[in-house]
Amino acid sequence: MDAVCSDLVAEVRAFRQRFLDVRYVDLISLDIPGHFYGKRYPVEMLEKVAAGSALKLPQNCVLLGTQGGLFKIGDYCFNDGDPDAPRRLVPGTLKIVNWEKQPLGQMLITSSGTEKPIVFEPREVLAQVLERLAGKGIFPVVAFELEFYLFDRQLRDGLPQFARDPLTDDADDQPNMHIERLSRFAPVLDEMVETARAQGIDTTVITAELGPGQFEINFGHLDDGLRAADWAALFCRSTRGVALKHNYRASFMAKPYLQHPGSGMHVHVSLYDEAGNNLLAANDQQPLRHAVAGCLELLPHCMPIFAPNHNALRRLSGTVNVATRASWGFEDRDACLRVPESDAKNLRIEHRLAGADANPYLVLAAILVGLEQGLETGRQPIAPLNEDRSSGINFPLEMLEAVQSMQHNAQLREGLGAEFVNVYCENKRQDHLAFMQDINAREYRWYL
Known part of the structure; x- marks a missing residue:
């Protein structure tokens, strides 16, 4: 043995x-x-x-x-x-x-x-990217943040209902970021955190978000990208289970309400060498700018990963703190890539575009490929939003167009594997077509 x-x-x-x-x-x-x-x-x-x-x-x-x-x-x-x-x-x-x-x-x-690894298994795709980066002396440190909604356990006519405030038994239908919401929902939130920690997940900050019944959970930074993605995936599983115990539904659906903010998956990434030096901070932060440029150039071709379904694309419709173009900025939450204020040791990029229901292994793999190619090509990025609020690169907002853009991108086929890209794109294409094979009540109201 x-x-x-x-x-x-x-x-x-x-x-x-x-x-x-x-x-x-x-x-x-x-x-x-x-x-x-x-x-x-x-x-x-x-x-x-x-x-x-x-x-x-x-x-x-x-x-x-x-x-x-x-x-x-x-x-x-x-x-x-x-x-x-x-x-x-x-x-x-x-x-x-x-x-x-x-x-x-x-x-x-x-x-x-x-x-005999399965080349299109999401965890294997990320493992291959991390192995390649390690061979180049690049070691990521990663932290995920996940937003989610609580709903009442019972649907009404198939539609989600606002979570009931456990103190008043009224619907929690007021969007706010008040700290009191954390207190009112403390029993279920506390058990979510305790359950996650029992799985070895380092949960840190909890925030009451803008949407009614919406929360955000942050995880600790890890120098193991696979474990960081494991944490995000396992947290979704346990959180749904704990919510049901408390007569709620927990959902990571990217855009459950048209009139309220969607739920995102934010990923903080910094890159270090074997000696522990932050690669992004070297040479007056020029590598940071190169990494940003690589990510932005590749981002339009990664949309089926960042927004993997019809509903996730709805989230990218101009609501607060969600980018509608590939952009970047310092301390700017309207940007796809936000550079938080930090010292040189902790300099990092926060990737904010992905929906909360995206596959965390694939999201991280796509981000790392963009950073990797940016460092290698050494190009300068477009202007940050801090300098030009109109700066940005268009990305597809329709699934079939996004799939075509991803499937034929040479950089992604090399960085994630050609067989994975083919399989993933066909899976998304077929899933989208299957979703569209339904006539909803609105179509009858409009066109009957």
Whole structure:
């Protein structure tokens, strides 16, 4: 038994000794649309997997559409025999699930690091980008911020309802950023934070956001990009579960209300060398400007990642603090790329465009490819918004146009992998077409 297996076996045994009433563990991984799939294993079988027994799931689980269906993508799904692909346990991710009625465990799995990685698995795509950067002496430090809404648990005519204020039982329908909202919703918010920390997630600042029932959670900075994305993905899963316990729905939908702000995924990224020097701060911050230029040039071709569905594109419609063009600025929340005020050690870029329902592994991978190419080409960016409020680069706001722009971009095909780009774009194209195959009530009102 090698050292990795020994450590995994020790992790499983320690978990079993601590949580004697846990009988099953969910082995989970994120698919392309950002949903978890996996298997529920008896905990005694998990120890065998940790010791080296085979762990396989269908390769095409990664390709599921938003509604769980399979699309014909090249030879995948319908002409490949639906083969199994090996997975491995991700060390350090075996944690308790305390929002279910029966105690469970959960643990991340991935094809990354197996003898046959799935090139279009989101975690593997990010792993390859990080490995390439490390080979160039570039080491990112990353922190995610996620916005989300609380709704009443019961829908009305299929539509979400404002969350009920637990103190007054009235609908929390007043947009504000008042600190009192944190107090009123403290029971559910506190359990969300405690549950996240039980999964090893370093949750930090909580903010009551502008929308009714809208909140933001910040995570600590990590020098492990994979773990940073793991935290974002796992937080979404646990937060939804905790909300249901408290008779709410927690949603990371990018634009649930047309009249209120959408929910974003903000990603802070700084880049360091092996000695711990901030690469962006060198040479009077010229690398920062080069990195910004690379990100902005690539951003229009990454829109299917940053806004992965029809609703996410709605968020980019000119509401407060959401950019409608690829732009940047110092301490400017209207920009796609904001450079927060900081010292040279902590100089970073905050990428603010992605919707909260985007896939965190792919969002980070796309951002890093833009930064990487900016550093290599060394071009100067367009003027910051601080100097010119009209500065910016147009990006597509319609899914099929965005997919075409992504699929044929040579830089993305090289940076993320050509096979991934092909598979992802076809998945988004088919998902969008499936979504459009429905006539809603408004069409009948307008055109019948």
